[in-house]
Amino acid sequence: MAEDLISTSTAYNDDNIVHLDDREHIRRRPGMYIGKLGDGKHDDDGIYVLIKEVIDNSIDEFRMGEGKTIEISVRPYTDETGYTGEMVCVRDYGRGIPLGKMVEAVSLLNTGGKYDSKAFKKSVGLNGVGTKAVNALSWKFIVESYRDGKTRRAEFRQGHLVADTDIQDYTGSEKRGTRIEFVPDNSKGLFENYTFRDEFIETMMRNYAYLNTGLSLVFNGKKFSSKHGLLDLLTDSMNADEPLYPIIHLRGEDIEIALTHTNQSGEEYHSFVNGQHTIQGGTHQVAFREAIARTIKEFFGKNFEYSDIRSGVVAAIALNVSEPVFESQTKVKLGSKDMSPEGGISVNKFVGDFIKQQLDNHLHKNPSIVETMLQKIQDSEKERKAIAGVTKAARERAKKNLLNNPKLRDCQVHYNDAKPTKSAKDADDDLRQESSIFITEGLSASGSITHSRDVRTQAVFSLRGKPLNSFGLSKSVVYENEEFNCLQSALNIEDGLDELRYNKVIIATDADVDGMHIRLLLLTFFLQFFPDLVKKGHVYILQTPLFRVKNKKETRYCYSEEERLQAIEDLKPTPEITRFKGLGEISPDEFKAFIGAGIRLDQVTLRKEDAVKDLLNFYMGKNTTERQNFIINNLVVEEDVE
Secondary structure (H helix, E strand, O other), rough: HHHHHHHHOOOOOOHOOOOOOOOHHHHHHHHHHOOOOOOOOOOOHHHHHHHHHHHHHHHHHHOOOOEEEEEEEEEEEOOOOOOOEEEEEEEOOOOOHHHHHHHHHHOOOOOOOOEEEEEEOOOOOOOOOOOHHHHHEEEEEEEEEEOOOOOEEEEEEEEEEEEOOEEEEEOOOOOOEEEEEEEEEOOOOOOOOOOHHHHHHHHHHHHHHHHHHEEEEEEEEEEEOOOOHHHHHHHHOOOOOOOOOEEEEEEEEEEEOOOEEEEOOOOEEEEOOOOOOOOOHHHHHHHHHHHHHHHHHHHOOOOOOOOHOOOEEEEEEEEEEOOOOOOOOOOOOOOOOOOOOOOOOEHHHHHHHHHHHHHHHHHHHHHHHHHHHEEEEEHHHOOOOHHHHHHHHHHHHHHHHHHOOOEOOOOOOOOOOOOOOOOOOHHHOOOOHHOEEEEOOHHHHHHHHHHHHHOOEEOOOEEEOOOOOOOOOOOEEEEEEEEHHHHHHHOOOOOOOOOOOOOOEEOOOOOOOHHHHHHHHHHHHHHHOOOOHHHHHOOEEEEEEEEEOOOOOEEEEEHHHHHHHHHHOOOOOOEEEOOOOOOOOOOHHHHHHHHOOOOOOEEEOOOOOHHHHHHHHHHOOOOOHHHHHHHHHHOOOOOOOO
């Protein structure tokens, strides 16, 4: 038996030990450096991290008092080989990369100026990583530095140096600073069929402007700047009638905050560290939430619940930390416990002391704000107590159902799982970001998805039919309605998004009138009671094929009428055409392709101009003459294609 085991085991010897150079390591494991790859359809795709990593270095120059303008452009690109894509150009007017080490600075990992705290204090970019990753993941990468009357230019292809002018004198009109141009690599396994969306880049520009007053960013000729920092951020992110009182805006050394209350029931936070948008929060956001509630409670001297104080809060915090520690290269969550690596004051105490002093002083000076804030807290308290009778029983019921709920098919990996304690080489294997839950209509669709899903990262929640229209109802409906209560419990969002169980909440309904209605009912529920779930980009709509077109050699799945017509043309003369009228009609074997690596998702997003309350009232409120006329004027009768 022992001999058999030895003979069938996999060999492990010196030949199995492989060393990857910096370029190979980045290209083989890009997730370690930029998170997920993506093709640009979503704002968290790695394609935008490439832009951010380059801009971060320019921001660091500005924060050191060098260069007040950064110019960014994205334009179509085609080269002599026939390669097509989009070229990004970032030009700053800082000190310029030191010429003698310019090539190393953009190509060798763990090479950079940010190890020297004298050159860069409280920087955005991570030491020696970001630009190198951009270089290695680009089809073409060009760096030019202008410094002290001299210049140097280097060009790379897929991370390989192909041209270097070395140091030269220049007498042209170019001002000092750095220009970096890159074209993302669309090779298989990288950024296939990518495209940049201006709206995502513009949001990035706005955030940079809010956090760096005095800086001008120009993207494709459009200028972004801010005079009032986080005050502008909150003002621009809300409609004029949303704040219940004027936004409180406080600044101190290494900290800036802004906050107000709205009539919404959830909490909404924007947090930043050294100019980096920490969309997943971290130690500073935890300290911020706690400090706000504690300070307001002590100010009023009443035994308010923290949840009542924070209900309806919309707030932002920007913190500067020396050598911050993030939980990943993508820098979306702060892990630092102290304001500096040498120790001293903790992040929690620093934030808490500032809020305690400055917010308390502000409240004493502004009695009108105090009156409105008190009323909001008391209203939240009344609502909580009004549903207290059903809350406890509902929680117990939801907990029981979550453990043994025939409507929920859970997965193994969750978004709120503890960070894996693996070596760095396995960091990109972290599946928490991929954790998803499909909310389906009907047992047939649920069965197909359940059979086809990846049990590691994909859960399924099956609705009984059309959920309740929750528009205009109080939060008690969340607990009184068993289905909503179970959904809230499955997502684990009762107390906010800090412990959200799934990164992606995917609404999977039929592409018909009933399916659209169910989508609206679910979105109404989320926007009314958990708006941050949508605002933070966790809610998606699953695209599923409408048609299958095939001949004896090829099968194509079509998601639109245009794709159907093209498939008919390509597979003529007599292709077989099948229309899927519901998800339940798609076989599990076919469904696997639609929710796997090639899954098509539409992210649900909100813009400032979207008046959510008015939209919900129009579509989900009482049946008004206005809505009837809208339906009549926009009614489309489709012919049956079969």
